[in-house]
Amino acid sequence: MHKYITLFFSAALFLCACNGKSIPNDVLKPDAMVAVLTEMHIIDGSLYNTTQIPDSLYKYGAGKYIAMFQRLHTDTAHFNRSMRYYAMQPDKLLAIYDQVDIKIKSKTDSLAKVQTEQSKATRKLDSLKNLNIKTKIDSARKTHPHENTEARKADSLKNLKTKLKTDSAGRFHPRKSKRARKADSLKNLKS
Numbered sequence: 001m002h003k004y005i006t007l008f009f010s011a012a013l014f015l016c017a018c019n020g021k022s023i024p025n026d027v028l029k030p031d032a033m034v035a036v037l038t039e040m041h042i043i044d045g046s047l048y049n050t051t052q053i054p055d056s057l058y059k060y061g062a063g064k065y066i067a068m069f070q071r072l073h074t075d076t077a078h079f080n081r082s083m084r085y086y087a088m089q090p091d092k093l094l095a096i097y098d099q100v101d102i103k104i105k106s107k108t109d110s111l112a113k114v115q116t117e118q119s120k121a122t123r124k125l126d127s128l129k130n131l132n133i134k135t136k137i138d139s140a141r142k143t144h145p146h147e148n149t150e151a152r153k154a155d156s157l158k159n160l161k162t163k164l165k166t167d168s169a170g171r172f173h174p175r176k177s178k179r180a181r182k183a184d185s186l187k188n189l190k191s
Helices: 002-019 030-048 056-071 076-088 090-142 149-163 178-190
Strands: 164-166 172-174
Touching (some): 030 076, 030 090, 056 076, 076 090
Antiparallel strands (some): 164 172
């Protein structure tokens, strides 16, 4: 009886050892499976943005999936066999999806980096355009060399003095209008 028990456990150990070590030839290797699943999830995400009318996913998605399978040198039957195999090996499938997650995050991060660089370049270009506009305006103002700030101030004071009249105490009074001056002159003539 001891022989049979030893033989049984030996056979069980042998079968367990052979079961999980090698991947069959008709199944995609883990690296290839990671690439296929990454591309499939990216395509699924892009199809999420299309309008959801009947047959739109088939119309727009079928071509993308076929092109992806051709680019990765596989087909749907090979992918389905591989997916069934890895579904029976949850540890391997979990490891594959960990790699898929890492790849998608790295692609998302690189895309975000490119978008921020583009927005920085756009803002810099806009600020340079604004700077150009300001310098053009400033350079247009600088083309009047005969304009003197001291002369402008003196002219403004002179204009102010002509508009205002001073009395004997040196206080300014507003200048009278023409009608008021005519009325005053008529009063002076009558008296």
